[in-house]
Amino acid sequence: MGKIITDEFTPTWEDVAHRYGRKIYNFAYRLTGNPDDAADLVQEVLLRVRKGLDSYRPGSFDGWLWRITRNAFLDGIRRKQRRPESALPEGDHHTLGSSPSPDEVLSSVRLSDDVQSSLLKLPYEFREAVVLCDVVGLTYDEIAEATDAPVGTVRSRIHRGRKQLRELLTWPV
Amino acid sequence: MARLISDPDARGELFSAYLDGQLAPDEVVLVSNLLDGDEEVIREFRSLQRIRRSLRLLPEFEVPANLLPDGHLGDRLSAYLDGELVTLEHRRVTRHVVDCPDCRIELQELDRARIAVRSLPGVDTTSTGEIPVTPPVRHTRRYVAAGIGAAAVAAALVVGLAVGNGDEPAFSLNDLGTRHVARASAEPGFAVLPASVEVSFP
Numbered sequence: 001m002g003k004i005i006t007d008e009f010t011p012t013w014e015d016v017a018h019r020y021g022r023k024i025y026n027f028a029y030r031l032t033g034n035p036d037d038a039a040d041l042v043q044e045v046l047l048r049v050r051k052g053l054d055s056y057r058p059g060s061f062d063g064w065l066w067r068i069t070r071n072a073f074l075d076g077i078r079r080k081q082r083r084p085e086s087a088l089p090e091g092d093h094h095t096l097g098s099s100p101s102p103d104e105v106l107s108s109v110r111l112s113d114d115v116q117s118s119l120l121k122l123p124y125e126f127r128e129a130v131v132l133c134d135v136v137g138l139t140y141d142e143i144a145e146a147t148d149a150p151v152g153t154v155r156s157r158i159h160r161g162r163k164q165l166r167e168l169l170t171w172p173v
Numbered sequence: 174m175a176r177l178i179s180d181p182d183a184r185g186e187l188f189s190a191y192l193d194g195q196l197a198p199d200e201v202v203l204v205s206n207l208l209d210g211d212e213e214v215i216r217e218f219r220s221l222q223r224i225r226r227s228l229r230l231l232p233e234f235e236v237p238a239n240l241l242p243d244g245h246l247g248d249r250l251s252a253y254l255d256g257e258l259v260t261l262e263h264r265r266v267t268r269h270v271v272d273c274p275d276c277r278i279e280l281q282e283l284d285r286a287r288i289a290v291r292s293l294p295g296v297d298t299t300s301t302g303e304i305p306v307t308p309p310v311r312h313t314r315r316y317v318a319a320g321i322g323a324a325a326v327a328a329a330l331v332v333g334l335a336v337g338n339g340d341e342p343a344f345s346l347n348d349l350g351t352r353h354v355a356r357a358s359a360e361p362g363f364a365v366l367p368a369s370v371e372v373s374f375p
Contacts, residue, residue, distance in 0.1 A: 015269065017241045025236035035234070068257045114225050133193060134228035138194045159182075159189035162224045169224075 010058055013050045016065065021046070023136050024069055030131045031073065033120050044072045062074065063145030069089035070146055126161030133158050151169070181217065188218050192225050250280050254287055 021042055028041035048068050056064060119127055125147075130149070132143045139156075144151045184207065190196050191204045207214055252258050253266045303360050 010368060014242050019272070021236040021241050022233065025240075026233050030231065036235075040239055046240070068214045080345055090311060119228075130228060133272055134225060135231060135233075140190070140193070155190050155195065156186055158193070159186040161219075162189055162228075163182075163185055164219060165228070166220060170228075 010053060010056055011061070013046070016049050016053075017046050019027070027069060027131055027136050028073060030116070030119060030135045033116055037076070039095065041073055041076060043153055048072055050120060060142075060145055062065060062142050064133065066136070066138065066142065066146030067148070077108050100117060114169060115165075118165050121168050122161050122164055124166070126157050126164060127158035130161035184214065185217065188221050189208060189225070192222060250276065250283050251287075254280070254284055 019140060025038045025042050027033060028038035032063050033039065045065075045068055049065065052068065087129065093107050119130070122130065128147065132138045132146065133140070140154045142151075143154045143158075147154065149157075187196070187200060187204055187207070191201065196204065208218060249258065249266055250270075253263065253270075258266060270280055
Protein backbone atom coordinates (compact mmCIF):
# COMPACT_ATOMS: atom_id res chain seq x y z
CA MET A 1 0.00 0.00 0.00
CA GLY A 2 1.49 3.36 -0.99
CA LYS A 3 1.85 6.10 1.52
CA ILE A 4 -0.03 9.31 1.02
CA ILE A 5 2.01 11.10 3.61
CA THR A 6 5.57 11.67 2.62
CA ASP A 7 8.34 13.24 4.56
CA GLU A 8 8.28 16.52 2.64
CA PHE A 9 4.79 17.57 3.78
CA THR A 10 3.19 18.26 7.08
CA PRO A 11 -0.13 16.44 6.80
CA THR A 12 -3.37 17.64 8.28
CA TRP A 13 -4.81 15.99 11.35
CA GLU A 14 -7.61 14.54 9.22
CA ASP A 15 -5.09 13.01 6.83
CA VAL A 16 -3.35 11.32 9.72
CA ALA A 17 -6.59 10.07 11.21
CA HIS A 18 -7.78 8.49 8.00
CA ARG A 19 -4.46 7.21 6.87
CA TYR A 20 -3.18 5.80 10.13
CA GLY A 21 -6.24 5.35 12.33
CA ARG A 22 -6.69 1.72 11.40
CA LYS A 23 -3.00 0.91 11.81
CA ILE A 24 -2.91 2.53 15.23
CA TYR A 25 -6.05 0.68 16.25
CA ASN A 26 -4.65 -2.67 15.14
CA PHE A 27 -1.30 -1.95 16.74
CA ALA A 28 -2.99 -1.39 20.08
CA TYR A 29 -5.39 -4.27 19.64
CA ARG A 30 -2.58 -6.73 18.95
CA LEU A 31 -0.57 -5.48 21.88
CA THR A 32 -3.45 -5.61 24.35
CA GLY A 33 -6.04 -7.96 22.86
CA ASN A 34 -8.64 -5.43 23.95
CA PRO A 35 -10.81 -3.34 21.58
CA ASP A 36 -11.56 -0.72 24.24
CA ASP A 37 -7.88 -0.15 24.89
CA ALA A 38 -7.30 0.05 21.16
CA ALA A 39 -10.04 2.67 20.74
CA ASP A 40 -8.66 4.66 23.66
CA LEU A 41 -5.25 4.64 22.06
CA VAL A 42 -6.55 5.88 18.71
CA GLN A 43 -8.25 8.80 20.45
CA GLU A 44 -5.21 9.62 22.52
CA VAL A 45 -2.82 9.44 19.58
CA LEU A 46 -5.02 11.61 17.37
CA LEU A 47 -5.26 14.13 20.17
CA ARG A 48 -1.49 14.23 20.52
CA VAL A 49 -1.03 14.44 16.77
CA ARG A 50 -3.45 17.36 16.59
CA LYS A 51 -1.52 19.19 19.28
CA GLY A 52 1.85 18.24 17.88
CA LEU A 53 1.38 18.93 14.19
CA ASP A 54 2.07 22.64 14.63
CA SER A 55 5.52 21.88 15.90
CA TYR A 56 6.17 18.98 13.51
CA ARG A 57 8.84 19.76 10.95
CA PRO A 58 8.89 17.67 7.79
CA GLY A 59 11.15 14.71 8.39
CA SER A 60 10.40 11.07 9.01
CA PHE A 61 6.67 11.25 9.53
CA ASP A 62 6.24 7.56 10.27
CA GLY A 63 8.97 7.67 12.86
CA TRP A 64 7.36 10.72 14.49
CA LEU A 65 3.89 9.23 14.47
CA TRP A 66 4.86 5.82 15.80
CA ARG A 67 6.95 7.36 18.53
CA ILE A 68 3.87 9.29 19.61
CA THR A 69 1.80 6.12 19.37
CA ARG A 70 4.23 4.10 21.41
CA ASN A 71 4.54 6.78 24.08
CA ALA A 72 0.76 7.12 24.29
CA PHE A 73 0.44 3.38 24.62
CA LEU A 74 3.01 3.13 27.39
CA ASP A 75 1.51 6.15 29.18
CA GLY A 76 -1.83 4.33 29.09
CA ILE A 77 -0.26 1.30 30.72
CA ARG A 78 1.30 3.47 33.41
CA ARG A 79 -2.06 5.09 34.10
CA LYS A 80 -3.57 1.66 34.51
CA GLN A 81 -0.87 0.75 36.96
CA ARG A 82 -1.87 3.76 39.04
CA ARG A 83 -5.55 2.74 38.82
CA PRO A 84 -5.20 -1.03 38.91
CA GLU A 85 -8.67 -1.79 40.17
CA SER A 86 -10.09 -0.88 36.76
CA ALA A 87 -7.26 -2.26 34.69
CA LEU A 88 -6.93 -5.79 35.91
CA PRO A 89 -9.47 -8.54 35.78
CA GLU A 90 -10.50 -10.49 38.87
CA GLY A 91 -7.82 -12.76 40.18
CA ASP A 92 -4.85 -10.68 39.20
CA HIS A 93 -4.80 -8.34 42.15
CA HIS A 94 -1.93 -10.19 43.73
CA THR A 95 0.38 -8.27 41.45
CA LEU A 96 -0.66 -4.88 42.73
CA GLY A 97 1.60 -4.61 45.69
CA SER A 98 4.74 -5.07 43.65
CA SER A 99 4.25 -2.45 40.93
CA PRO A 100 3.30 -4.67 38.01
CA SER A 101 5.29 -4.35 34.84
CA PRO A 102 3.62 -3.52 31.52
CA ASP A 103 3.95 -7.18 30.58
CA GLU A 104 2.07 -8.29 33.64
CA VAL A 105 -0.70 -5.81 33.00
CA LEU A 106 -0.94 -6.67 29.35
CA SER A 107 -0.82 -10.40 29.81
CA SER A 108 -3.81 -10.19 32.16
CA VAL A 109 -6.09 -9.30 29.28
CA ARG A 110 -8.31 -12.15 28.14
CA LEU A 111 -7.41 -13.52 24.76
CA SER A 112 -9.33 -15.09 21.98
CA ASP A 113 -7.18 -16.84 19.41
CA ASP A 114 -4.00 -18.78 19.60
CA VAL A 115 -1.66 -16.40 17.85
CA GLN A 116 -3.07 -13.44 19.72
CA SER A 117 -2.80 -15.20 23.04
CA SER A 118 0.75 -16.30 22.33
CA LEU A 119 1.62 -12.80 21.21
CA LEU A 120 0.48 -11.41 24.51
CA LYS A 121 2.82 -13.73 26.37
CA LEU A 122 5.88 -12.25 24.75
CA PRO A 123 7.98 -9.74 26.69
CA TYR A 124 6.81 -6.24 25.78
CA GLU A 125 9.86 -5.25 23.71
CA PHE A 126 9.61 -8.37 21.59
CA ARG A 127 5.86 -8.08 21.18
CA GLU A 128 6.13 -4.43 20.20
CA ALA A 129 8.83 -5.12 17.63
CA VAL A 130 6.91 -8.05 16.13
CA VAL A 131 3.64 -6.10 15.97
CA LEU A 132 5.27 -3.03 14.43
CA CYS A 133 6.90 -5.28 11.83
CA ASP A 134 4.20 -7.82 11.03
CA VAL A 135 0.97 -6.01 11.87
CA VAL A 136 1.82 -2.37 11.18
CA GLY A 137 4.31 -3.14 8.41
CA LEU A 138 7.16 -0.84 9.39
CA THR A 139 10.71 -1.41 8.22
CA TYR A 140 13.45 -2.13 10.73
CA ASP A 141 14.70 1.44 10.36
CA GLU A 142 11.26 2.84 11.10
CA ILE A 143 10.84 0.57 14.10
CA ALA A 144 14.26 1.64 15.35
CA GLU A 145 13.21 5.27 15.10
CA ALA A 146 9.85 4.70 16.71
CA THR A 147 11.24 2.70 19.61
CA ASP A 148 14.45 4.64 19.98
CA ALA A 149 16.52 1.48 19.64
CA PRO A 150 19.40 0.56 17.32
CA VAL A 151 18.46 -1.34 14.17
CA GLY A 152 20.50 -4.33 15.32
CA THR A 153 18.45 -4.47 18.51
CA VAL A 154 15.24 -4.29 16.51
CA ARG A 155 16.38 -7.14 14.31
CA SER A 156 17.22 -9.23 17.34
CA ARG A 157 13.92 -8.45 19.09
CA ILE A 158 11.90 -9.40 16.04
CA HIS A 159 13.65 -12.70 15.69
CA ARG A 160 13.50 -13.54 19.38
CA GLY A 161 9.86 -12.58 19.45
CA ARG A 162 9.04 -14.88 16.56
CA LYS A 163 11.12 -17.65 18.04
CA GLN A 164 9.32 -17.46 21.38
CA LEU A 165 6.03 -17.32 19.54
CA ARG A 166 6.89 -20.56 17.82
CA GLU A 167 7.49 -22.16 21.18
CA LEU A 168 4.26 -20.78 22.63
CA LEU A 169 1.89 -21.72 19.86
CA THR A 170 -0.05 -24.88 20.50
CA TRP A 171 -0.26 -25.87 16.86
CA PRO A 172 2.83 -27.28 15.12
CA VAL A 173 4.99 -24.85 13.18
CA MET B 174 29.74 -18.47 8.19
CA ALA B 175 31.02 -21.06 10.62
CA ARG B 176 29.48 -19.16 13.55
CA LEU B 177 26.16 -18.93 11.74
CA ILE B 178 26.10 -22.64 11.15
CA SER B 179 26.82 -23.41 14.80
CA ASP B 180 24.75 -20.64 16.43
CA PRO B 181 21.03 -21.19 15.86
CA ASP B 182 20.12 -17.76 17.25
CA ALA B 183 22.45 -15.87 14.92
CA ARG B 184 21.21 -17.98 12.04
CA GLY B 185 17.58 -17.49 12.94
CA GLU B 186 18.05 -13.73 13.23
CA LEU B 187 19.50 -13.70 9.76
CA PHE B 188 16.60 -15.77 8.41
CA SER B 189 14.08 -13.54 10.08
CA ALA B 190 15.59 -10.39 8.59
CA TYR B 191 15.85 -12.14 5.24
CA LEU B 192 12.13 -12.90 5.28
CA ASP B 193 11.48 -9.24 6.02
CA GLY B 194 13.68 -8.13 3.13
CA GLN B 195 15.96 -6.27 5.51
CA LEU B 196 19.32 -7.81 4.64
CA ALA B 197 22.25 -6.32 2.79
CA PRO B 198 23.12 -8.07 -0.51
CA ASP B 199 26.09 -9.94 0.98
CA GLU B 200 23.90 -11.27 3.79
CA VAL B 201 21.33 -12.45 1.26
CA VAL B 202 24.08 -14.50 -0.39
CA LEU B 203 24.93 -15.91 3.01
CA VAL B 204 21.35 -17.00 3.58
CA SER B 205 21.26 -18.66 0.18
CA ASN B 206 24.38 -20.61 1.09
CA LEU B 207 22.97 -21.62 4.45
CA LEU B 208 19.81 -22.90 2.82
CA ASP B 209 21.72 -24.91 0.31
CA GLY B 210 21.75 -28.37 1.77
CA ASP B 211 21.29 -28.89 5.50
CA GLU B 212 17.79 -30.26 6.14
CA GLU B 213 17.74 -29.08 9.73
CA VAL B 214 18.55 -25.50 8.70
CA ILE B 215 15.88 -25.58 6.01
CA ARG B 216 13.31 -26.82 8.53
CA GLU B 217 14.25 -23.98 10.85
CA PHE B 218 13.83 -21.49 8.03
CA ARG B 219 10.42 -22.91 7.06
CA SER B 220 9.30 -22.78 10.64
CA LEU B 221 10.16 -19.08 10.93
CA GLN B 222 8.45 -18.48 7.63
CA ARG B 223 5.22 -20.03 8.93
CA ILE B 224 5.33 -18.01 12.14
CA ARG B 225 5.81 -14.82 10.20
CA ARG B 226 2.99 -15.69 7.85
CA SER B 227 0.62 -16.48 10.70
CA LEU B 228 1.33 -13.05 12.18
CA ARG B 229 0.80 -11.29 8.90
CA LEU B 230 -2.45 -13.12 8.31
CA LEU B 231 -3.98 -11.93 11.54
CA PRO B 232 -7.22 -10.22 10.58
CA GLU B 233 -7.05 -6.44 10.45
CA PHE B 234 -9.83 -4.70 12.32
CA GLU B 235 -11.56 -1.56 11.15
CA VAL B 236 -11.14 1.37 13.45
CA PRO B 237 -14.56 2.38 14.86
CA ALA B 238 -15.91 5.12 12.61
CA ASN B 239 -16.82 7.36 15.53
CA LEU B 240 -13.14 7.77 16.32
CA LEU B 241 -12.32 9.35 13.01
CA PRO B 242 -13.12 12.86 11.78
CA ASP B 243 -14.86 13.40 8.48
CA GLY B 244 -11.61 13.86 6.70
CA HIS B 245 -12.94 14.11 3.19
CA LEU B 246 -12.21 17.18 1.17
CA GLY B 247 -15.65 18.75 0.80
CA ASP B 248 -15.60 22.17 -0.84
CA ARG B 249 -11.85 22.00 -1.28
CA LEU B 250 -12.55 19.73 -4.26
CA SER B 251 -14.29 22.48 -6.21
CA ALA B 252 -11.56 24.95 -5.35
CA TYR B 253 -9.08 22.34 -6.47
CA LEU B 254 -10.78 21.92 -9.84
CA ASP B 255 -10.88 25.67 -10.32
CA GLY B 256 -7.18 26.02 -9.58
CA GLU B 257 -7.90 28.12 -6.52
CA LEU B 258 -5.77 26.25 -4.03
CA VAL B 259 -2.30 27.44 -3.20
CA THR B 260 0.52 25.09 -4.03
CA LEU B 261 0.85 23.19 -0.76
CA GLU B 262 -2.87 22.72 -0.30
CA HIS B 263 -3.16 21.68 -3.94
CA ARG B 264 -0.57 18.98 -3.42
CA ARG B 265 -2.24 17.78 -0.26
CA VAL B 266 -5.55 17.48 -2.07
CA THR B 267 -3.87 15.64 -4.94
CA ARG B 268 -2.39 13.18 -2.53
CA HIS B 269 -5.64 12.69 -0.67
CA VAL B 270 -7.54 12.12 -3.92
CA VAL B 271 -5.02 9.56 -5.06
CA ASP B 272 -5.58 7.63 -1.87
CA CYS B 273 -9.28 8.18 -1.17
CA PRO B 274 -11.76 6.46 -3.52
CA ASP B 275 -14.71 8.47 -2.16
CA CYS B 276 -13.09 11.80 -2.86
CA ARG B 277 -11.86 10.59 -6.23
CA ILE B 278 -15.40 9.73 -7.30
CA GLU B 279 -16.71 13.02 -5.94
CA LEU B 280 -13.99 14.88 -7.78
CA GLN B 281 -14.89 13.19 -11.06
CA GLU B 282 -18.56 14.01 -10.59
CA LEU B 283 -17.76 17.60 -9.75
CA ASP B 284 -15.55 17.85 -12.78
CA ARG B 285 -18.31 16.52 -15.04
CA ALA B 286 -20.76 19.02 -13.57
CA ARG B 287 -18.26 21.81 -13.94
CA ILE B 288 -17.58 20.95 -17.57
CA ALA B 289 -21.32 20.73 -18.28
CA VAL B 290 -21.92 24.17 -16.79
CA ARG B 291 -19.00 25.68 -18.62
CA SER B 292 -20.10 24.26 -21.93
CA LEU B 293 -23.56 25.83 -21.76
CA PRO B 294 -24.16 28.09 -24.76
CA GLY B 295 -23.76 31.79 -24.05
CA VAL B 296 -26.76 34.14 -24.20
CA ASP B 297 -26.83 36.16 -27.37
CA THR B 298 -27.69 39.64 -26.14
CA THR B 299 -27.29 41.35 -29.49
CA SER B 300 -29.96 39.42 -31.34
CA THR B 301 -32.79 39.49 -28.79
CA GLY B 302 -31.96 42.54 -26.73
CA GLU B 303 -33.73 40.89 -23.82
CA ILE B 304 -31.02 41.28 -21.23
CA PRO B 305 -29.35 44.55 -22.04
CA VAL B 306 -27.23 44.74 -18.95
CA THR B 307 -24.90 47.65 -19.22
CA PRO B 308 -21.30 46.56 -19.75
CA PRO B 309 -19.31 46.57 -16.52
CA VAL B 310 -18.12 50.03 -15.58
CA ARG B 311 -15.63 50.39 -12.79
CA HIS B 312 -16.46 52.97 -10.15
CA THR B 313 -14.71 53.67 -6.92
CA ARG B 314 -16.74 55.59 -4.42
CA ARG B 315 -16.53 56.48 -0.80
CA TYR B 316 -20.20 56.31 -0.03
CA VAL B 317 -21.06 54.62 3.21
CA ALA B 318 -23.73 52.48 1.70
CA ALA B 319 -21.82 51.41 -1.32
CA GLY B 320 -21.14 47.91 -0.02
CA ILE B 321 -24.79 47.31 0.64
CA GLY B 322 -25.47 48.80 -2.74
CA ALA B 323 -23.24 46.28 -4.44
CA ALA B 324 -25.02 43.44 -2.67
CA ALA B 325 -28.39 44.90 -3.55
CA VAL B 326 -27.35 45.24 -7.18
CA ALA B 327 -26.25 41.64 -7.26
CA ALA B 328 -29.49 40.48 -5.67
CA ALA B 329 -31.57 42.60 -8.02
CA LEU B 330 -29.74 41.25 -11.00
CA VAL B 331 -30.37 37.70 -9.93
CA VAL B 332 -34.08 38.36 -9.40
CA GLY B 333 -34.34 40.39 -12.55
CA LEU B 334 -32.69 37.80 -14.69
CA ALA B 335 -34.74 35.04 -13.15
CA VAL B 336 -38.16 36.57 -13.71
CA GLY B 337 -37.51 39.02 -16.47
CA ASN B 338 -38.85 38.90 -19.99
CA GLY B 339 -38.50 41.06 -23.03
CA ASP B 340 -41.32 43.40 -22.00
CA GLU B 341 -39.85 44.43 -18.70
CA PRO B 342 -37.56 47.37 -18.21
CA ALA B 343 -33.90 46.61 -18.58
CA PHE B 344 -31.56 46.69 -15.58
CA SER B 345 -28.66 49.00 -15.41
CA LEU B 346 -25.87 48.56 -12.89
CA ASN B 347 -25.25 52.29 -12.88
CA ASP B 348 -28.89 53.08 -12.42
CA LEU B 349 -29.35 50.68 -9.51
CA GLY B 350 -26.18 51.85 -7.84
CA THR B 351 -27.17 55.48 -8.19
CA ARG B 352 -30.67 54.80 -6.81
CA HIS B 353 -29.23 52.96 -3.84
CA VAL B 354 -26.82 55.75 -3.00
CA ALA B 355 -29.71 58.20 -3.22
CA ARG B 356 -31.69 56.12 -0.72
CA ALA B 357 -28.74 55.90 1.62
CA SER B 358 -28.49 59.67 1.58
CA ALA B 359 -32.19 60.09 2.32
CA GLU B 360 -32.34 57.43 5.06
CA PRO B 361 -29.34 57.65 7.38
CA GLY B 362 -30.25 54.39 9.08
CA PHE B 363 -29.88 52.61 5.78
CA ALA B 364 -26.17 53.18 5.75
CA VAL B 365 -24.24 50.84 8.05
CA LEU B 366 -20.73 50.77 6.71
CA PRO B 367 -18.17 53.28 7.98
CA ALA B 368 -17.42 56.11 5.60
CA SER B 369 -13.81 55.03 5.29
CA VAL B 370 -14.71 51.74 3.67
CA GLU B 371 -13.92 51.91 0.03
CA VAL B 372 -15.89 49.60 -2.17
CA SER B 373 -15.49 49.03 -5.84
CA PHE B 374 -18.35 48.19 -8.07
CA PRO B 375 -17.47 45.42 -10.45
